Amino acid sequence: MGRPRVLSGVQPTGALHLGNWLGAIRNWVDLQDSHDTFFCVVDLHAITAPHDPARLTDDTLNTAALYLACGMDPERSSIFIQSQVAAHSELCWLLNCVTPLNWLERMIQFKEKAVKQGDNVSVGLLDYPVLMAADILLYDADLVPVGEDQKQHLELARDIAQQRINARFGNENHPVLMVPKPLILKEGARVMSLTDGRSKMSKSDLNEGSRINLLDPPELITKKIKRAKTDPERGLEFANPDRPETDNLLGLYAILSGKGRDAAAQECADMGWGQFKPLLADATVAALEPIQARHRELMADRTELDRVLDNGRDQAESVANETLERVRSAMGFAKRR
Ligand code: AMP
Ligand code: TRP
Numbered sequence: 001m002g003r004p005r006v007l008s009g010v011q012p013t014g015a016l017h018l019g020n021w022l023g024a025i026r027n028w029v030d031l032q033d034s035h036d037t038f039f040c041v042v043d044l045h046a047i048t049a050p051h052d053p054a055r056l057t058d059d060t061l062n063t064a065a066l067y068l069a070c071g072m073d074p075e076r077s078s079i080f081i082q083s084q085v086a087a088h089s090e091l092c093w094l095l096n097c098v099t100p101l102n103w104l105e106r107m108i109q110f111k112e113k114a115v116k117q118g119d120n121v122s123v124g125l126l127d128y129p130v131l132m133a134a135d136i137l138l139y140d141a142d143l144v145p146v147g148e149d150q151k152q153h154l155e156l157a158r159d160i161a162q163q164r165i166n167a168r169f170g171n172e173n174h175p176v177l178m179v180p181k182p183l184i185l186k187e188g189a190r191v192m193s194l195t196d197g198r199s200k201m202s203k204s205d206l207n208e209g210s211r212i213n214l215l216d217p218p219e220l221i222t223k224k225i226k227r228a229k230t231d232p233e234r235g236l237e238f239a240n241p242d243r244p245e246t247d248n249l250l251g252l253y254a255i256l257s258g259k260g261r262d263a264a265a266q267e268c269a270d271m272g273w274g275q276f277k278p279l280l281a282d283a284t285v286a287a288l289e290p291i292q293a294r295h296r297e298l299m300a301d302r303t304e305l306d307r308v309l310d311n312g313r314d315q316a317e318s319v320a321n322e323t324l325e326r327v328r329s330a331m332g333f334a335k336r337r
Contacts, residue, residue: 005038010025015214019201027183027185028145038316043082064309080315088131091134091327107152108152110125129153132153137160137177137180139319139320143183145183154182191252193210194227209228212225234271235269235271236249250265250268256283
């Protein structure tokens with residue numbers, strides 16, 4: 001038995017923000033020590049909403065560079081671009097043909113996004129979770145580290161693997177696909193908006209001031225934190241249901257300063273906002289500084305990034321093609337000769 005396998009990905013739409021880092025990417029980095037890790041930039045998912053072709057390549061490479069800058073290590077992980085491994089699209093089709101339509105119609109994220117897109121909803125948006133299932137199932141992933149909002153999509157991937165593929169096309173001793181589990185880590189699992197402590201920090205929020213992007217310059221970070229919503233009370237604390245902003249900002253400080261929740265809560269218990277905000281701003285700027293420096297380096301000379309992504313693609317392809325062949329064969333397709 002090898003080490004347990006992990007796969008995850010982020011869409012190259014909009015800039016990555018603190019929520020993506022603390023809720024997702026940071027955890028992936030730690031998993032590299034103990035797991036066999038695959039991380040992709042899911043550019044095929046990015047076109048499920050209207051997109052700008054002039055920006056897709058840049059956004060994709062920028063996101064990949066941020067993976068590396070955040071500590072994903074190409075020596076220990078396969079880092080690749082989803083659309084460059086054709087097996088993702090092909091397995092998606094095979095899964096499409098066994099996935100009931102009503103399973104997709106009840107996906108919460110689909111319903112939310114469909115409302116936003118109005119008349120323009122594509123078949124791709126409905127199919128988004130099946131493509132995600134293909135991403136995961138191709139690598140026989142044991143664990144999929146994602147934020148809480150992706151839990152329903154993970155359940156769907158499990159149901160497709162178990163009920164629609166293994167039950168129909170495999171037998172008890174030889175399951176066709178591995179059934180993955182979600183890995184949702186508590187700390188940082190939900191970073192909230194700077195302008196509303198009750199809603200998630202999100203790429204799609206129209207208000208730029210609601211989020212801190214990983215590539216925001218220090219002055220902008222300081223400005224956004226200065227303007228962040230607060231409340232009239234003095235002193236910061238966790239878990240007061242009437243003070244969601246306080247909980248969120250103190251939580252960010254605990255993680256970004258590296259001090260941890262207990263020490264941060266103690267330090268800030270009697271602090272006024274005027275004293276706390278510059279502290280949080282400094283901690284944020286300092287935490288992001290090395291990521292930004294590494295990102296600049298990688299984007300200034302593309303040689304290393306290209307090499308990493310070519311290698312990652314080759315490694316991903318060899319695993320993915322093997323799984324795809326297993327599914328094709330179980331479903332009765334003629335063997336490629
Ligand atoms: P998205 O920005 O929706 O493409 O999400 C990419 C990854 O980051 C997913 O695993 C999300 O669950 C995670 N994520 C996005 N926003 C947040 C947030 N505000 N807090 C924690 N995790 C998040
Ligand atoms: N839907 C995921 C998100 O928005 C992104 C994603 C696509 C993904 N394919 C995946 C995450 C496979 C984990 C595994 O966050």
